[in-house]
Amino acid sequence: VGTSMQATGASGATKKKMTGYVGFSNYPNQEHRRSIKRGFSFTLMVAGESGLGKSTLINTLFESKVYPGKDDNAAAAAAAALGVVVGSEGAKTVEITSVSAEIVENNVKLRLSVVDTPGFGDSINNDQAWKPILENIESRFDAYLAQENRVNRSKIVDNRVNALLYFIKPTGHGLRAIDIEFMKNLHNKVNLIPVVAKADTMTPREVEQFKGKILADINFHGIQIFKPVSDQFDDPETIADNKAIAGKIPFAVVGSERLVERSDGTRVRGRQYPWGIIEVENEAHNDFVSLRQMLLRTHMEELRDATDVSLYETYRTQKLLALGHVQDNTVFREFNPRQQLEEEERVHAAKMQKLEAEMAAVFKQKVQEKEGKLRQSEDELYSRHKDMKGVLERQRGELEDKKRRLGISDAGMPVPAVGVQQHDGAQPAVQSKD
Numbered sequence: 001v002g003t004s005m006q007a008t009g010a011s012g013a014t015k016k017k018m019t020g021y022v023g024f025s026n027y028p029n030q031e032h033r034r035s036i037k038r039g040f041s042f043t044l045m046v047a048g049e050s051g052l053g054k055s056t057l058i059n060t061l062f063e064s065k066v067y068p069g070k071d072d073n074a075a076a077a078a079a080a081a082l083g084v085v086v087g088s089e090g091a092k093t094v095e096i097t098s099v100s101a102e103i104v105e106n107n108v109k110l111r112l113s114v115v116d117t118p119g120f121g122d123s124i125n126n127d128q129a130w131k132p133i134l135e136n137i138e139s140r141f142d143a144y145l146a147q148e149n150r151v152n153r154s155k156i157v158d159n160r161v162n163a164l165l166y167f168i169k170p171t172g173h174g175l176r177a178i179d180i181e182f183m184k185n186l187h188n189k190v191n192l193i194p195v196v197a198k199a200d201t202m203t204p205r206e207v208e209q210f211k212g213k214i215l216a217d218i219n220f221h222g223i224q225i226f227k228p229v230s231d232q233f234d235d236p237e238t239i240a241d242n243k244a245i246a247g248k249i250p251f252a253v254v255g256s257e258r259l260v261e262r263s264d265g266t267r268v269r270g271r272q273y274p275w276g277i278i279e280v281e282n283e284a285h286n287d288f289v290s291l292r293q294m295l296l297r298t299h300m301e302e303l304r305d306a307t308d309v310s311l312y313e314t315y316r317t318q319k320l321l322a323l324g325h326v327q328d329n330t331v332f333r334e335f336n337p338r339q340q341l342e343e344e345e346r347v348h349a350a351k352m353q354k355l356e357a358e359m360a361a362v363f364k365q366k367v368q369e370k371e372g373k374l375r376q377s378e379d380e381l382y383s384r385h386k387d388m389k390g391v392l393e394r395q396r397g398e399l400e401d402k403k404r405r406l407g408i409s410d411a412g413m414p415v416p417a418v419g420v421q422q423h424d425g426a427q428p429a430v431q432s433k434d
């Protein structure tokens, strides 16, 4: 393959320009085939006050009775016919229920799970309404973490919540304390998508004003919500679509499981009023289409990715650190035997050098001790010698005295009498007194 060097990346890898076809550009197609073969999963959670139309919107989104209608007893049977596992049924969602269904569209398999949470706001004290929902999201992270830590990880079931549709009551007055509390406690754990419920109960002007107030509250309280963002790889059309979808947040939605008849005789999903009909899939009537577009058509993978790479990863790190695991910042290098050998030799040489230095220090210390001892015995010998010498000097002096008193000369001869002169070279003349 002919190549020409372009630049050196930050990682040290050299960027090369291809002049021929190698084939790795087919990788996205391989990935596409793999996705089709394996299918993928998506978990959507809905939360908000009771009676805001959460279950209805889910059924509207998936155009089937994924979730049994509250007033529809036949819905459970319909769900069973669809192969849907139903968590609970009844007039009101009273506990967190999970519904799973495998949906196939154009040969693409989607394992969809919808988690419906009991509508809050009914209790006298709603302070902790977010708590069971947070616990549910975290327990799903825990279950995934436990599977990741298993020896055999070939069949990991991913039940992590990929998106949470938070239903805001159409009051027209911005977010309520309960909404702020809920979102602040969950925005770090899930991709939060705020929706204005039952948008058909407000005029378009009221909806726009309400959205402005909600966004101002979200910004003011530092709440993080999921927003489609474009990057350098996106084409102008995608960038424009993303901008249009982002501009609709919070989505003002209308849900309906019923078909209504339009003036032209066609039947559409909508809500019938004495003055006319509200069509669910009419973009001029509400933002349902944009929400569906983002959730199912354009940003499903981004939502899954954000869950895995950002939200779960942060949770996992915090969890493991709390359990006493030490953050491992080691940069793993490629295994290089020669480098490994050099490294081992370097470590060995350093060890030997240290050992030698220690031995030299011990030797020096021993020599110093020996020298000190020798000096000490030398000093002792010297002082003993000095004492002895003193004693001998004294004894000699005493002997000299004795000798003198006895009149013995050094040669053992009697000392001459006083007044006798001794001449040089001649024997002293002993003179008799006679």
Ligand code: GTP
Binding pocket: 048, 049, 050, 051, 052, 053, 054, 055, 056, 057, 070, 091, 092, 093, 094, 117, 118, 119, 120, 197, 198, 199, 200, 201, 253, 254, 255, 256, 271
């Ligand atoms: P809980 O399970 O109690 O939390 O209720 P929910 O939020 O799941 O509400 P549900 O879907 O059961 O709907 C409650 C009522 O609101 C039903 O009578 C629906 O027909 C009605 N409803 C649902 N969506 C809309 C909507 O967009 N507009 C209007 N006007 N009514 C709706």
